[in-house]
Amino acid sequence: MISALEDEAKALHRRSNSLVAGYPMIYLQWIDDRIVTDRGEIQVQTGYQVPIWMWNQRAASRNIAQEADKSVVAFSAALKHEVAGLVREALWNLELVQNRLELATQVYDFSRQLHGAVRRRVELGDLARSDQLLAESDLLEKQSLLTQAEAEVMHARKAYSNLTRMERAPVQFAEQRSAVSAITPDHPALSAANALIDRAQAEVDFTRLSKQGNQPSILLGSQHDRALKGDSLNHETNLVLQIPLGGDAWNAPAVAQSNLSLTQKVVDRDALLRGLEKALHEANHNLEVDAALVRIAEQRKNIAEAHSRMSKLAFESGEIQLLDYLKILANTQAAIRDAQERALTLQRDIAAYNQVVGVTP
DSSP: OHHHHHHHHHHHHHHHOSSSSSOOOOEEEEEOTTTTTTTOOOOEEEEEEEEEOOTTTHHHHHHHHHHHHHHHHHHHHHHHHHHHHHHHHHHHHHHHHHHHHHHHHHHHHHHHHHHHHHHHHHHTSSSOOOHHHHHHHHHHHHHHHHHHHHHHHHHHHHHHEEEOSSOOOOSSSOOOOOOOOOOOTTTTHHHHHHHHOOOOOOOHHHHHHHHHGGGOOOEHHHHHHETTTTTOOOOEEEEEEEOOOHHHHHHHHHHHHHHHHHHHHHHHHHHHHHHHHHHHHHHHHHHHHHHHHHHHHHHHHHHHHEEEEEEEHHHHTTTSSSHHHHHHHHHHHHHHHHHHHHHHHHHHHHHHHHHHHTTOO
């Protein structure tokens, strides 16, 4: 797309640099009286007709080319920023599922160790056979969750490689929150939208001067005529200047169409600005909520880990049943998973905030 826009800008510059304002034409006219009176009268006209620029029309054309150059630069920056947002989203989705996989692996390993310990105690007669079945059921559940986590990682990796055409993700990609706190005119998307508006305005100005392609023209040629048979040919120079006059009523629909395109781009820009302002409000709110939830989740994790350590001692000493211990373990594992995911969500939302305010990494 960028290459096509660059080619268009080059073509517009070629038009503006041209000395003629349209297609040159060769003019040839032959007149004789052979069919009517047949007295030998002949008239031949030849010429080379060249369209010329109207007043300020060439400057208007050059302005379109210059605005096209600016729009290519702005579009490239906006496209780069948009792609950055897609990569950010893919990376953080991958990071979240990889974290879930790591936790699922740790939980599965712990469940496997617990299952082994319970089986030995059953063999020694310290625990009932039902406790072994309960431990086996818990192990199978954790294995199922591990399999699901592996599948989610596989899908996230495929989505990332499909987007970036790379198999390996960067190790470090966490961002600091940008100091930009508002949607500014230099936002890549807004800059591209404003560039399109300037380009459309230049098109309106050019269309208003173009008279739907009815350019003034100069014809330089010759005329050769003979009155009667046997007379010699008269040779003359032919110079014709054509200047279109009026015609505003016929040109008005073309100007209106160009102005309609301009107005639509202004409307699109305003809608984009409102969307960005709304997204910025949501991004700020998400960060505030994330910060609060991270603190709560960390406190909950610390309490759950302390409770888990106490419950482990109680289970090993026979003070609580295996079923109660497994419930406490499940709550602890959920608290640890929630704390880690809240921390990652905060980092992800920081990247989303930077994306909204127009910061490209």
